[in-house]
Amino acid sequence: MPFFTCLRPLRLAILAILLFASDLHAQTPTDGIMMGKQLICNVASYSNSQWDQYWEGTLKRRNANLGTFTGQNIMLMSAYGLTKNLNIIAGLPYIWNKSDGGHFSRQQGLQDLSIWVKYRPLKAETSVGTFGVLATGGVSIPVNTYIPDMLPYSIGLRSKTASIKGILHYKIKGIYLTAQGGYIRRSNINIDRDAYQSGGEIYNTHEVAVPDVMDASARLGYINKHLQIEGFVENMTSQSGDDIRRQDMPFPTNKMDQTSLGGMAKVHLYLKNGTFFSLFGQYSQVTAGRNVGQARLYTLGIQHTFHVMGHKIVM
């Protein structure tokens, strides 16, 4: 089962950048599975997240001037197995954000390019199951000059990020359990204004500090040749930051935290030419948060996997 999961690490990178901004992929972080050597998979997915309540600091509220917020994105992503223990992954989303209340204009555009390397230093097959230890490292950079100072409509925060993650993976008879923890470093950004308020102080500069984030997840699932299903819990916690003030707008300095629960299902369709397609769907719900929207999110996607030399993929 060498290939199913190339989508995951990238989503985490994007989630880390977005949260309030767009929270497009409130779903699975890096999983415990690797792409086989010289396999490529290309993914196209559509995500839709909506919320009509958000946390202003710790206070959960509605705001008729926002109404229902809708974030959508299409993401294109590719992953490649350099070896069976070393994968490289890249992806780029196009995002649309709007709300049906108030009078703000929608924002849309290409967001950040992410590149990840995923490495598995240890895989042990024992009589009581398969154990894997994995590590990933990634970077992301904005690909255009979108506006970060218009939250929640901004499509991202414009921060450059670097992240590392550790993953523990265990599987027995198709049932797997994956635990993941990571740290996302986010660079300071520049906004168009040269004065802004944060934490009760005025900063007379374009430069804005964006909090780093720690993320963790646990997922329990079942996987075989034809399908994969799983349930997960995820948490993202900013390592610093201030709260949205009463009746203020969100801002990139905010401490954006959230916990979500979700599920994912994927089926594989094998073609005669030795490649295969996968269709997947995911749903998640933010259950607790701070300075974020209480989003419901679904994702639909298709991926095509093939061998770079045209070899048939043998299951």
Add this chain to the structure above:
Amino acid sequence: MNYTFLRILILTGSVLLFNSCDKSVDQPTLEIYEPAALDENGGQWKPVVLASTDEVIVPAPQGVESSSYKTELQSLKDLKVTAEQQKTVDFWAVGGVYRWNEIARTLAANYNLPPVYDEIQKKYPVPDAANPKAEPKFPFCNPPYASRMFAYLGVAQYDALVAAWKYKYQYRRLAPSKVDASITATSPVSELPSYPSEDAVVAAASLEILKVMFPGEVDKLTAYYEAHRNSRLWGKTNVSSDLDAGEALGKAVAAKVIARAKADGMGAANNQSAVPTMITDAKARGLKTEWVSLDAPARPPMLPTFGNVKTWNFNEGQKVAMRPSPPPALGTTGFEKDLQELRDMGKSLTREQHRIASYWSDGVGSFTPPGHWNREAANLTRKYKENELRAARTMALVGTSLMDAGIACWDTKFYYYTPRPFQIDHAVRSTIGTPNFPSFTSGHSTFSGAAAIILAYLFPNEADALMVLANEASTSRIYGCIHYRSDSEVGLIHGKAIGEYAVKRAQSDGAGR
């Protein structure tokens, strides 16, 4: 191969994660300067609220040979100043006028949040000055409120310093380090007489004004006051009697300025019951569709009768005479042209145009448009190394001009009561948030015209740059799709006319340029 990639991974990760751990945000450093001039005749300048500096009396100080003064000097010599105290000295040595305006801008931003709709009472609560810390906090420091706050702060500082200069040169008691060479001050000391202390004057006047404007911040403001006062002892630049006399003077002048504030009509500036008549009157003048609040639920207009508040640099008749002619009426070709420009903006807005809209947005949570120009003015006082008195004059002239702009603009807005672009066509969406009051004229344009004209007079070398800023600020509201072009263009012209009255005051106050 594995290992090579692993090494790259670890190396890259390490560099990015650990080598760039500095999250600190660089802000412009503020150098401590020696003033370009002392303005020795400043005591003869014309105050704004005081009829004359004779209204306040500062008793003669003890002579430098007196034993009480020598005791004061000795206590300065005995002071052991800690590194932390020296930081306070350096902070305030940047300039008392500058620092108190900076504090005022911070408070403006901290209080520039509109009240939250009360779902139970089914209305927007009104902040209560008698209970300032309860939600909604008092004040809602919106642009008119901020303009008034900055104006009174500037005027109190200025009037108090004019009086201070008078007594400084009447008594001519020099700074401790000039009297006793064994005392080394740790911030610049000039030939300016030090009794009464200009720092204590500014600190006391500012404290009194800001306590009235931000009654929920008394503790924080008092701590600033104490720090400012102490910084003069720790820096060995004043003795206690300099500070005591300055404090008394600052308070006495502030009391007179506050008396003007209490009687300027601000208490009646939120008269919502006047609104129906305003709309009827505007319709009688040809208005087809009146402005309605775009907030949800609809919010009462911001300070509809602020236009009646007492102005500084012109009178009621002059205000009415300056009031702009009506904008293009709804449905006319001129109106359609303005509206079409905004419809097109949704598609054609460039990143640079957005940058301008955002830079000048000065919306909810910011220090407001008057705060933006207050900062421009304060930075110019530093660039030209103005002494405390001249800096206060700059801030008072700009402050009064901005408040006059707020009053005259609000008078215009509620005289014509015109709808915002989004109200007429929901396709016109903003990137910066639509304010909750009528459209014509643009407040930002009026503020900017008024501030730029007086600043251009005070700093002629900056005139061109200031006009560029004012034009940009004015146009930013079109880019932000919250104003028609006619709102901005007429507002800017109106603002400039308002600013000319501040120039008239400046030309006749005895300070020269």
